[in-house]
Amino acid sequence: MRLDDRSAGPRPGFPRMIVFDNVTVAYSQERPALSGVNLTITDGAFTYIVGATGAGKSTLLRLVYCDLAPTQGAVIVDGVRLDGRRGCDVPALRRRMGVVFQDIGLLPDRNVYENVAFALRVIGAGHRKIRRNVPDALELVGMVHRPDAYPRQLSGGEQQRVAIARALVNNPPLLLADEPTGNLDPDTSMGIAEVLDRINQAGTTVVVATHDQPMVDAMQRRVIELSRGRLVRDEERGGYGASISDEA
Numbered sequence: 704m705r706l707d708d709r710s711a712g713p714r715p716g717f718p719r720m721i722v723f724d725n726v727t728v729a730y731s732q733e734r735p736a737l738s739g740v741n742l743t744i745t746d747g748a749f750t751y752i753v754g755a756t757g758a759g760k761s762t763l764l765r766l767v768y769c770d771l772a773p774t775q776g777a778v779i780v781d782g783v784r785l786d787g788r789r790g791c792d793v794p795a796l797r798r799r800m801g802v803v804f805q806d807i808g809l810l811p812d813r814n815v816y817e818n819v820a821f822a823l824r825v826i827g828a829g830h831r832k833i834r835r836n837v838p839d840a841l842e843l844v845g846m847v848h849r850p851d852a853y854p855r856q857l858s859g860g861e862q863q864r865v866a867i868a869r870a871l872v873n874n875p876p877l878l879l880a881d882e883p884t885g886n887l888d889p890d891t892s893m894g895i896a897e898v899l900d901r902i903n904q905a906g907t908t909v910v911v912a913t914h915d916q917p918m919v920d921a922m923q924r925r926v927i928e929l930s931r932g933r934l935v936r937d938e939e940r941g942g943y944g945a946s947i948s949d950e951a
């Protein structure tokens with residue numbers, strides 16, 4: 704499926720992209736990292752996951768990208784119940800989602816084009832698909848004019864755009880981002896927020912874990928707030944939340 708083939712909004716038959724049914728994650732005997740979390744994210748939606756450091760944001764995303772299995776409860780992504788085995792093989796994951804992180808992780812010895820193409824080469828995509836999809840993905844993130852640049856020649860924001868293109872180049876229906884603006888200044892962060900928004904407008908379901916207050920406040924999207932592993936707020940159009948404090 705090409706990026707421009709996907710219209711925004713729910714796809715018939717798969718209205719629910721992510722379902723958490725009473726999910727608990729306990730890494731140890733201490734307070735669980737997530738406790739009894741219930742949520743549904745509809746296909747085509749844009750959702751911010753907010754909360755103080757340690758609230759459980761990364762744990763929530765790790766469940767979705769199968770880096771972790773729930774201790775209790777069920778996680779269902781794109782119709783597949785993830786239990787640490789099913790739906791967690793690498794090819795299935797790569798078809799279903801792209802993931803970006805605070806640590807951008809581009810290959811330093813490859814240029815922009817090759818960094819993005821690499822994500823297709825590792826799944827055995829042919830030359831034709833690479834020649835078609837890489838420019839599309841770079842266009843979407845506003846980097847189509849720098850295919851020959853190496854990561855060290857780019858700003859942090861430009862590098863993150865390339866990482867987003869790499870995550871999307873196989874046209875997955877879902878994009879996850881864990882603190883994508885964590886290392887960026889406020890202006891650059893807003894540019895990344897706009898790129899994520901544009902990707903969502905093109906039909907991709909986007910879930911962003913962040914404690915970037917200005918970004919969340921500016922975008923006024925769905926906000927799910929975690930506090931000490933519990934879901935404490937779910938607003939259809941919300942801001943970051945006045946009560947969140949990393950000192951608490």
Ligand SMILES: Nc1ncnc2c1ncn2[C@@H]1O[C@H](COP(=O)(O)OP(=O)(O)O)[C@@H](O)[C@H]1O
Pocket residue numbers: 730731735736754755756757758759760761762763
């Ligand atoms: N691999 C791990 N082993 C043990 N505890 C962990 C691990 N990862 C996270 N935690 C704990 O789980 C809680 C939630 O962490 P995390 O999901 O990383 O929160 P956030 O991303 O919101 O900062 C924290 O108390 C953290 O210390």
Ligand SMILES: [Mg+2]
Pocket residue numbers: 760761762881882
């Ligand atoms: Mg985190």
